[in-house]
Amino acid sequence: MVRYVERSGVSIEEAIIILDAKNKFEGVLAEYRYLETKFGKLEKDWELDMQSFIKKDNKCYDKMDLRFPDGTRKTIFFDITSFFGKQ
Numbered sequence: 001m002v003r004y005v006e007r008s009g010v011s012i013e014e015a016i017i018i019l020d021a022k023n024k025f026e027g028v029l030a031e032y033r034y035l036e037t038k039f040g041k042l043e044k045d046w047e048l049d050m051q052s053f054i055k056k057d058n059k060c061y062d063k064m065d066l067r068f069p070d071g072t073r074k075t076i077f078f079d080i081t082s083f084f085g086k087q
Helices: 024-039
Strands: 003-005 016-019 047-056 059-067 073-079
Touching: 016 024, 024 059, 024 073
Parallel strands: 016 073
Antiparallel strands: 003 016, 047 059, 059 073
16 A cells, blocks of 8 residues: 655655555556645646656656646645656
8 A cells, every 4th residue: 555755745855755656557646646635636626737757866756737727836746766667
């Protein structure tokens, strides 16, 4: 079962850490599940403008740029080091 180390997610330093994902598919699914838990249904309550990969200090991150129906935007960072590259 995937676990999260919940932090604010507003920066790389505060990235939400995903643990125990068996592979990339499970890890990415966990990212979207987390976002839907926090912000509601994808393509109804928010949209993903862009997803970017960042490598810094031997760690791997996903940067998720979200857009909401009222025009506001939010960026959330996930630390994906634990599952990045696992098939």
